[in-house]
Amino acid sequence: MWPAAQLSGPNPGASAYRWARDHEFPTSTPTGMSGAALGLAISVFLACAVEAVEALTIVLAVGSTRSWRSAMSGVGAAIVVLAAIVAALGPALTSLPIDVLRLAVGGLLLIFGLQWLRKAILRSAGLKAKHDELETYEQELRAARAAGAERAGLDGYSFTIAFKGVLLEGLEVAFIVLTFGANQHRIPLAAAAAGLAVLLVLAAGFAARGPLARTPENTMKFAVGVMLTSFGIFWGAEGAGAHWPGSDAALLAIIPGLLIASAAMARIMRRSVRHGRLGTIAPPGESADTGEAAALGA
Amino acid sequence: MKRARAAVLGVWGFVVGDDWRTAVGVALALGATAVVAAAGASAWWVMPPAVLALLALSLRRAARGAARRD
Numbered sequence: 001m002w003p004a005a006q007l008s009g010p011n012p013g014a015s016a017y018r019w020a021r022d023h024e025f026p027t028s029t030p031t032g033m034s035g036a037a038l039g040l041a042i043s044v045f046l047a048c049a050v051e052a053v054e055a056l057t058i059v060l061a062v063g064s065t066r067s068w069r070s071a072m073s074g075v076g077a078a079i080v081v082l083a084a085i086v087a088a089l090g091p092a093l094t095s096l097p098i099d100v101l102r103l104a105v106g107g108l109l110l111i112f113g114l115q116w117l118r119k120a121i122l123r124s125a126g127l128k129a130k131h132d133e134l135e136t137y138e139q140e141l142r143a144a145r146a147a148g149a150e151r152a153g154l155d156g157y158s159f160t161i162a163f164k165g166v167l168l169e170g171l172e173v174a175f176i177v178l179t180f181g182a183n184q185h186r187i188p189l190a191a192a193a194a195g196l197a198v199l200l201v202l203a204a205g206f207a208a209r210g211p212l213a214r215t216p217e218n219t220m221k222f223a224v225g226v227m228l229t230s231f232g233i234f235w236g237a238e239g240a241g242a243h244w245p246g247s248d249a250a251l252l253a254i255i256p257g258l259l260i261a262s263a264a265m266a267r268i269m270r271r272s273v274r275h276g277r278l279g280t281i282a283p284p285g286e287s288a289d290t291g292e293a294a295a296l297g298a
Numbered sequence: 299m300k301r302a303r304a305a306v307l308g309v310w311g312f313v314v315g316d317d318w319r320t321a322v323g324v325a326l327a328l329g330a331t332a333v334v335a336a337a338g339a340s341a342w343w344v345m346p347p348a349v350l351a352l353l354a355l356s357l358r359r360a361a362r363g364a365a366r367r368d
Contacts, residue, residue: 114356122360233349236331237328240328242335242340
């Protein structure tokens, strides 16, 4: 039963809907998955796929050059650490009051999402070098060969590089899984989407027998940026006390609206670069970004 | 001490990223939404334009950096 207090107010229908949604009552489509849950799954899947492609490049390089056993041990250790982070922080997050959770999660998703989106637009405009998996692979190969002789037993170099690569690439995904999942009380769904993305990337890497250089990484990062930012706007505003017209259906306006506006910004920047009104592509090790602190993310 | 500092800087870099002005802008926009909502007015309209403005300003700063570099 819905508490009577939840059904009072200027719009009892909307109040009931919000209460039902917040308490996991069936507000979903006949397919069993609400629009927000579908958005969660797509966002986590894409974000995880992008990061998995980058981690795969690193692991392939050290594994094929030095020691597969040590590299895979590093991957396993990193996955255990990431799972521990999700397991430890998940229950803590879900125990927060819903509005506090939405405000915090909305704010974090906005900060992450705007970073992904900005970098994708800068790459699209040619103001930031695109991620080149083949080049990264070659660099990792050279570094692995230059790291000295492989040690018998567990090769420390292979273990450490694989561990760090998977942990760093996976950390942001773990936070996306946590924030999206906790907010909708669907951490298992978010984790399943992340796991599926990893499996597909591994299968593709196995089939290609090399780094996945043809993955449209920047397009995927652009899509993730739009999704994270859109959900950040939606949940952040709700957490701050706003009520969206149409409730969850507002996402159907926010996501395409942000997509169109971001695509327009990318187009304007590309045109400005072509006409020489902006700078040119940043050389390796330098970017057109406002800082160089981020070693993670997009 | 060094490790603690590195940990704090790591968390800062992870959460705030490479554009602290955008992070501050997000906090201000959410604060403005809360103020408008607390006043009893409709507040959903605050975030979308604020976020678009933050993205545009962030891109402009990056583009100016590129122009200066050239």
